[in-house]
Each structure stands twice: as structure tokens, then as C-alpha cells.
Amino acid sequence: MRLSWPHLTWRKANWPARTYHARAADGSYTYTVDHDGNLWTLRAWHNGTPVPLGYPTARSAAALQQLADDHAAANASL
Numbered sequence: 001m002r003l004s005w006p007h008l009t010w011r012k013a014n015w016p017a018r019t020y021h022a023r024a025a026d027g028s029y030t031y032t033v034d035h036d037g038n039l040w041t042l043r044a045w046h047n048g049t050p051v052p053l054g055y056p057t058a059r060s061a062a063a064l065q066q067l068a069d070d071h072a073a074a075n076a077s078l
Helices: 061-076
Strands: 010-012 019-023 029-035 040-046
Touching: 019 061, 029 061, 040 061
Parallel strands: none
Antiparallel strands: 010 019, 019 029, 029 040
8 A cells, every 4th residue: 555645645543454544734634544344435524524525435545545635635725
């Protein structure tokens, strides 16, 4: 799993085993990618409030990490 992206750096969570977190540089957005045994799911928050991304899923964590990185980049320029 790639942990360094242009706008986010991912870190492994302590629990559950296949969960990763990232935070935008200014700290306003946080992202989680976790695995349910079948698919990876992306969730996002803005200052603690859930962001309606529609809970995208993928077989690859990298696809969701890219989506989160793009989201962080778009919101960093606002």
C-alpha cells in the first residue's frame, strides 16, 4: 500500500488491522480507508462532520487513496 501521496500522507491505524488514516495539511479534512474483508471503503470528515462522498468502495485501496488525495487537493485551493 502506498502511504505517500502529493496531498496526503497515510498512516496505519492501531485497529482494525486494515484501516488507514490521513489528514489534510491544514487539519480540516480527515480521511479513512478501511477493508471489510472484501472491499475497501473511503470515508471523509470536514472538521469532524462527515463529508457525503457516497462511501465509495474499491478492490484497491490505492484507487480510494487517489480519490481522497484529489479531494484534498481540490479543497486546499478553496
